[in-house]
Amino acid sequence: MIGAASLGAESASAQTGAPTSPSRSTRLTVNGRTHVIVHEARVSLLDLLREQMALPGTKKGCNEGACGACTVLLDGARINACMTLAAACDGRAIVTVEGLASADGTLDAVQRAFIAEDAFQCGYCTPGQIVSAVACIREGHAGSATEIAEWMSGNLCRCAAYPQIVAAVERAAAELGAAGRAVHPSGAVQPATVLSVRAG
Numbered sequence: 001m002i003g004a005a006s007l008g009a010e011s012a013s014a015q016t017g018a019p020t021s022p023s024r025s026t027r028l029t030v031n032g033r034t035h036v037i038v039h040e041a042r043v044s045l046l047d048l049l050r051e052q053m054a055l056p057g058t059k060k061g062c063n064e065g066a067c068g069a070c071t072v073l074l075d076g077a078r079i080n081a082c083m084t085l086a087a088a089c090d091g092r093a094i095v096t097v098e099g100l101a102s103a104d105g106t107l108d109a110v111q112r113a114f115i116a117e118d119a120f121q122c123g124y125c126t127p128g129q130i131v132s133a134v135a136c137i138r139e140g141h142a143g144s145a146t147e148i149a150e151w152m153s154g155n156l157c158r159c160a161a162y163p164q165i166v167a168a169v170e171r172a173a174a175e176l177g178a179a180g181r182a183v184h185p186s187g188a189v190q191p192a193t194v195l196s197v198r199a200g
C-alpha cells in the first residue's frame with residue numbers, strides 16, 4: 001500500500017499554503033499487482049503512476065489528450081492516462097510499459113520489434129507507441145500498413161519516426177499472429193474485459 005506520505009502534490013500545496021483537494025483511496029491492479037493508494041481526488045492516473053507509484057515509463061507530453069505519450073491499458077483498452085482520473089479506475093486493471101516484459105526481463109514481441117526496426121529517435125513517445133501497438137495488434141487493427149497508421153494515429157511522434165513505427169507494428173503482428181492476439185502477456189484487449197497479466 002502506498003500511503004498519503006508519498007503524495008508529492010499534497011506536500012507542495014502544503015508548502016505554498018494552497019488548499020488541497022479531498023483525498024481518495026483507490027484500489028488498482030497495476031502490472032499484475034494490487035495496490036490501495038491514497039491520493040488527491042483530482043489526481044490523474046498519469047500523475048498517480050509517475051509520482052506515487054514510481055512508474056515513470058508512461059510519459060507526460062501534452063497532458064491534454066492530444067499526443068498519446070501517456071497511453072496505458074485499462075482493462076485491456078488503450079486510454080490516455082492524462083485524461084483519466086485515478087479515482088475513476090477503482091477496482092480496475094492497468095498495464096503500463098513496465099508491465100509488458102516477462103518477469104525475467106525478456107522483452108515482448110512489440111518491444112523487440114521497435115528495437116529491430118529502429119522505431120524511435122529521442123524515444124519520448126516510444127512507451128506510449130509500444131503500449132498502443134500492443135492494443136492495436138490485439139484489436140485486430142494491424143492488417144496492413146495503412147490500417148496500422150490509422151489505428152496508431154492517436155500516438156504522435158515529434159521525431160517523425162512513423163515509417164519505422166508502422167514497420168515495427170507490422171513485424172510484431174506477424175510474429176504474434178492469431179495466437180499472439182489471444183495470449184499476449186498484457187492480456188485481453190477487448191474493452192471491459194479484465195486483464196490477466198504476469199505478477200510484476
Ligand code: FES
Nearest residue numbers: 061062063068082
Ligand atoms: S500526455 Fe496524455 S495525451 Fe499527451
Ligand code: FES
Nearest residue numbers: 121123157158159
Ligand atoms: S521518437 Fe522522438 S517523439 Fe517519437
